[in-house]
Amino acid sequence: MRVLLIEDDAALARAVSQSLQRASYKVDIADNGEDAEFMGESGEYDAIILDLGLPQKDGLTILGEWRERKISTPVLILTARNSWRDKVQGLRRGADDYLAKPFQPEELEARLEALIRRSYGSASSILSVDAFEIDLSLRSVTRDGAPLDLTPNEYRLLTYLALNRGRVVSKTELTEHVYDQAFNLDSNVIEATVARLRKKVGSALIKTQRGHGYVVP
Amino acid sequence: MGMWSRDSLLVRLILGAAIWCGLALIVSGFLLVSLFRQHLESRFDSGLGDHLIHLVSIARPGEDGAIRVSGTLSGALFNRPFSGWAWQVRQGELVLAQSVSLGPARPGVAEILEAPLGSVGTFDGPAGIRSRGLAREVRLAEAAPPLIYSVARPVAEIDRALGQFRRTVVIAQLILGIGLVVAVLYLMQTSLKPLDALRRKVARMREGLPRQEDRWPRELAPVAEELDALQDHVERLVERGRGEAADLAHAVKTPLAVLSQLSIGANAEDAETMRRQIDRIEAYLNRHLSRSRSSGLTNQRVDVAACVADLLFAMQTELQARDVAIMVEIPAELRFLGDESDLFEILGNVLDNARKWTATQIRVTAWLAEGGLVVAVADDGPGVAPEQRDEIFARGTRLDEATPGAGLGLTIVREILLLYGGQVEISASDLGGALLTLTLPGLVETGRVAHKMERQA
Numbered sequence: 001m002r003v004l005l006i007e008d009d010a011a012l013a014r015a016v017s018q019s020l021q022r023a024s025y026k027v028d029i030a031d032n033g034e035d036a037e038f039m040g041e042s043g044e045y046d047a048i049i050l051d052l053g054l055p056q057k058d059g060l061t062i063l064g065e066w067r068e069r070k071i072s073t074p075v076l077i078l079t080a081r082n083s084w085r086d087k088v089q090g091l092r093r094g095a096d097d098y099l100a101k102p103f104q105p106e107e108l109e110a111r112l113e114a115l116i117r118r119s120y121g122s123a124s125s126i127l128s129v130d131a132f133e134i135d136l137s138l139r140s141v142t143r144d145g146a147p148l149d150l151t152p153n154e155y156r157l158l159t160y161l162a163l164n165r166g167r168v169v170s171k172t173e174l175t176e177h178v179y180d181q182a183f184n185l186d187s188n189v190i191e192a193t194v195a196r197l198r199k200k201v202g203s204a205l206i207k208t209q210r211g212h213g214y215v216v217p
Numbered sequence: 218m219g220m221w222s223r224d225s226l227l228v229r230l231i232l233g234a235a236i237w238c239g240l241a242l243i244v245s246g247f248l249l250v251s252l253f254r255q256h257l258e259s260r261f262d263s264g265l266g267d268h269l270i271h272l273v274s275i276a277r278p279g280e281d282g283a284i285r286v287s288g289t290l291s292g293a294l295f296n297r298p299f300s301g302w303a304w305q306v307r308q309g310e311l312v313l314a315q316s317v318s319l320g321p322a323r324p325g326v327a328e329i330l331e332a333p334l335g336s337v338g339t340f341d342g343p344a345g346i347r348s349r350g351l352a353r354e355v356r357l358a359e360a361a362p363p364l365i366y367s368v369a370r371p372v373a374e375i376d377r378a379l380g381q382f383r384r385t386v387v388i389a390q391l392i393l394g395i396g397l398v399v400a401v402l403y404l405m406q407t408s409l410k411p412l413d414a415l416r417r418k419v420a421r422m423r424e425g426l427p428r429q430e431d432r433w434p435r436e437l438a439p440v441a442e443e444l445d446a447l448q449d450h451v452e453r454l455v456e457r458g459r460g461e462a463a464d465l466a467h468a469v470k471t472p473l474a475v476l477s478q479l480s481i482g483a484n485a486e487d488a489e490t491m492r493r494q495i496d497r498i499e500a501y502l503n504r505h506l507s508r509s510r511s512s513g514l515t516n517q518r519v520d521v522a523a524c525v526a527d528l529l530f531a532m533q534t535e536l537q538a539r540d541v542a543i544m545v546e547i548p549a550e551l552r553f554l555g556d557e558s559d560l561f562e563i564l565g566n567v568l569d570n571a572r573k574w575t576a577t578q579i580r581v582t583a584w585l586a587e588g589g590l591v592v593a594v595a596d597d598g599p600g601v602a603p604e605q606r607d608e609i610f611a612r613g614t615r616l617d618e619a620t621p622g623a624g625l626g627l628t629i630v631r632e633i634l635l636l637y638g639g640q641v642e643i644s645a646s647d648l649g650g651a652l653l654t655l656t657l658p659g660l661v662e663t664g665r666v667a668h669k670m671e672r673q674a
């Protein structure tokens with residue numbers, strides 16, 4: 001899962017990005033309004049965490065512009081402004097959730113997970129695929145109740161395919177949602193990860209659509 | 218009672234005026250009476266002089282030495298015995314003739330009328346009547362011995378007239394005095410009225426009502442101007458203080474968020490301690506933020522139904538996920554008289570409380586009662602036991618430590634309500650859970666009602 005973190009305070013951005021990475025998210029950081037707007041427009045993110053008080057461009061303005069351009073990436077506003085009016089204003093402007101600073105890392109992760117899950121139309125935090133169960137809040141995968149040991153990349157890859165169940169996901173799209181932006185990968189890396197994952201979960205779970213990508217049927 | 222206390226300006230002025238007027242009236246009364254006495258005496262005395270001259274002209278000695286009286290002195294009382302009106306003609310100690318009032322002028326029997334010679338004086342006349350009289354020695358012929366003519370009238374005449382005059386003066390002065398006091402009272406109350414207006418102005422300032430353009434008497438205009446300037450100054454200070462408090466609180470929150478993230482790296486016990494401390498700081502900040510935000514000013518009209526709709530929209534994700542049924546009955550014309558963000562804060566916290574505790578339904582109703590705008594929020598959660606109902610509004614109390622949130626919501630609600638002179642009560646709702654009833658300043662916007670009705674027609 002790939003998240004855009006928009007936060008102008010470097011220390012907080014670093015701390016949040018670390019805790020999100022531990023929770024196996026891929027995190028990109030924008031520290032000013034203009035970069036943030038541009039990066040958010042790419043539509044590559046599963047969720048955006050948006051601070052309101054930003055240099056160059058205010059968070060609410062950016063959000064309004066995204067929504068006007070039909071960019072529907074779920075947005076969680078993370079701000080020091082905690083009045084109910086601010087909250088209503090943010091949500092009316094098109095945010096999907098609102099969290100006031102300071103906040104517990106677990107709280108942010110739980111909200112983020114729920115946000116992403118909802119954007120894929122899933123009400124439960126547990127995805128069931130055949131004998132597999134992916135618990136999004138615990139970030140664990142079990143087969144017939146037995147836990148599987150997956151690396152963060154493998155987990156993200158599996159979860160993304162499971163959330164997009166039935167849809168063929170291209171290697172490019174997978175790369176975007178699974179790996180850090182910093183990685184400049186070719187498709188071999190994805191293929192290698194899929195191969196390792198298949199060894200753990202069995203080859204039946206992930207099907208290859210040659211020339212198109214992968215799908216969890 | 219307050220008006221008549223010793224500290225009252227009015228009482229001081231009335232007392233002062235009464236004492237001064239009383240003194241002036243008493244002195245002028247005495248002066249008037251004494252002047253009138255002088256006038257009476259001089260008239261009396263000139264009358265005596267006239268009588269004496271007349272007497273000399275009508276009572277003359279004949280060839281035989283006896284006095285012949287040709288005619289009478291004007292004044293019937295000269296002829297009434299013991300009237301005190303008397304005249305006498307004598308030669309040395311020998312009474313030759315006298316008025317009827319003194320009896321027959323028999324030698325040896327007739328008393329001498331001892332009026333002072335030459336000038337008017339007071340003396341004891343015949344029959345002990347206190348009299349005022351005049352005597353003159355008249356020598357009618359060279360050789361003849363001098364005759365003493367004397368005239369007298371009772372002093373009581375003057376005293377009677379003076380007494381009457383004195384009574385009149387006292388009554389007149391009393392009426393005048395009372396009139397003066399009444400006039401002072403009226404004037405004082407009229408001129409103190411602007412002070413009352415000034416008091417109302419200060420009260421309006423305190424209540425945060427918009428300033429009114431009043432016309433002040435010249436003496437009070439500088440005070441009113443100073444008050445306006447003071448209010449502006451205080452407002453600037455408060456505004457700056459609010460801004461600084463809000464800036465400070467917001468500025469602290471980001472570093473606090475960083476610390477909060479770091480708690481992940483600590484061991485469980487340290488992380489818990491850290492979390493609690495951060496919670497405390499946050500609760501403190503939120504409380505002060507909410508205080509610095511709320512103004513208590515009642516000069517805006519806020520749509521209650523729209524505010525509730527906005528807040529429920531903000532909570533809809535969770536309410537829908539938990540399948541909570543929401544019932545809202547709020548007239549569209551209902552307005553809260555106050556600051557919009559204050560209403561959001563009040564209703565936001567109350568609705569959030571209901572959201573936390575409800576099982577399946579929340580009902581929000583609002584109406585206009587005599588005491589103002591009433592908002593009632595009912596849920597079917599566990600409710601609050603009667604003995605815990607006061608506690609729930611106490612500073613920072615959280616009845617259930619396991620429920621997320623700093624537990625300050627309802628404390629903040631009550632604090633903002635206090636600014637508006639409103640109140641909040643907690644009781645049992647017919648849905649089975651808690652019922653929070655808020656009372657706030659409000660009104661029904663009648664213009665809109667009329668408009669709506671026209672449209673419907």
